[in-house]
Amino acid sequence: MEKSRCFREFARYASLNVLGMLGLSCYILADTFFVSQGLGTNGLTALNLAIPIYSFIHGSGLMIGMGGGTRYSILKSQKNHEAANRVFTNAVYLAVGFAVCFVLAGIFLPGAILTLFGAEGDVFRLAKTYLRVILLFAPAFLMNNLFLCFVRNDGEPQRSMTAMIVGSLSNVVLDWVFIFPCGMGMFGAAFATGLAPIISMAVLSPHVIRRRNGFHFIKCRMQGRLAAAILSSGVPSLVTEVSSGVVIIVFNAIIMRLEGNVGVAAYGVIANLSLVIIAVYTGIAQGIQPVISRNYGAGNFRDILATLRYALITMLIFSVLIYTGVFFGASQIAAVFNSENNEMLQSIATQGLRLYFLACPFAGFNVILSMYFTSTEQSNPANVISLLRGFVVIIPMAFLLSAVWKIQGVWCAFPATELLVAAVGAVLFTVINNRKKHAQPRQPL
DSSP: HHHHHHHHHHHHHHHHHHHHHHHHHHHHHHHHHHHHHHHHHHHHHHHHHHHHHHHHHHHHHHHHHHHHHHHHHHHHTOOOHHHHHHHHHHHHHHHHHHHHHHHHHHHHHHHHHHHTTTEEEEHHHHHHHHHHHHHHTHHHHHHHHHHHHHHHHHOOOOHHHHHHHHHHHHHHHHHHHHHTTTTOOHHHHHHHHHHHHHHHHHHHHHHHTTTTOOOOOOOOOOOOOHHHHHHHHHHHHHHHHHHHHHHHHHHHHHHHHHHHHHHHHHHHHHHHHHHHHHHHHHHHHHHHHHHHHHHHTTTTHHHHHHHHHHHHHHHHHHHHHHHHHHHHHHHHHHHHHHOOOHHHHHHHHHHHHHHGGGHHHHEEEHHHHHHHHHTTTTTHHHHHHIIIIIIIIIHHHHHHHHHHHHHHHHHHHHHHHHHHHHHHHHHHHHHHHHHHOOOOOOOOO
């Protein structure tokens, strides 16, 4: 009976969150498709150069939301409502602080950022327009991620899923309206993306307006230790998102040297599809977080391990389905984004898709295991996994393999990294789980 209840709870949270994350990932995928159709190869290259900054914004919001939501869920399960409200209030303070930084960057730094990324000519002009708008909408992205996480941890995963999907569908519709009928070009693509989190928050708002929420903003000062604890718990979520941006930056530089603008455009297809596929794993991971955190607070360790097992089995099933679809549909996927029928772009993207996404099961394992550690207040191993796969291994791996096998080496760097980190993660899990099997959870800050 307990096993059945645990599985139903996992299925409810994970399925809803996967659907929501798939919808959320359509923010950028819709831009990619409509920009490729409306603005061609230059537009696709410009979008790919600007996407890393979106990853930084989205990752910052998830860091605050997931870190705060994890602690809120544990405290709520322990009936410590005052401390739970302090967590929410400090998370809002952090989101505001990050938002100010991003908005200032949008006003003063978009050109300098893109020059650093190597943008020139028409590509620079298009990318600057997109980047400035995205940065100015950063407060909406941050607050949306914050509320999505807290509403999910407050027992309403359905509303979080609905908000993510409605926001994403609005982005798809507005992308088409602004780029084609309105002729707004790259600005239209960015403006549609910026409006999506505002629409998402409108869907979330009844949870607060009707006073169904267990979290409340209270009068309290910013607490340094609590803020640091929230950020520390959320770092793996940040690194998962930011690493996508860092990998894009590094791969863009290497591919620009090897294959030029057409190679970067081909990588744009792969990078954007990667955002969608990683969103599936992130959805499973974020779905199990409230379940694991609540059971951790209550000391139900058997349910924690059962939930983790369900998540890994689900991830493996998705990985087989995803890679089968990518392998046999690589040419058709590339063609969707190749509006100019560029043969070089088609060839590079098709080969890249089949090699790059060999990483699927290993990336899924790493994302889920990192979230397991985060949800049980073991931030150090979670940070190790995230940093290894996001920066420490992937960057030297990309330079090393590209020097040996050129463009094929670039595509193989991602699966090689995820495989190596998965091995490290498996060792960490075995050692730490054996050591802490009978330990009681400590009281969170």
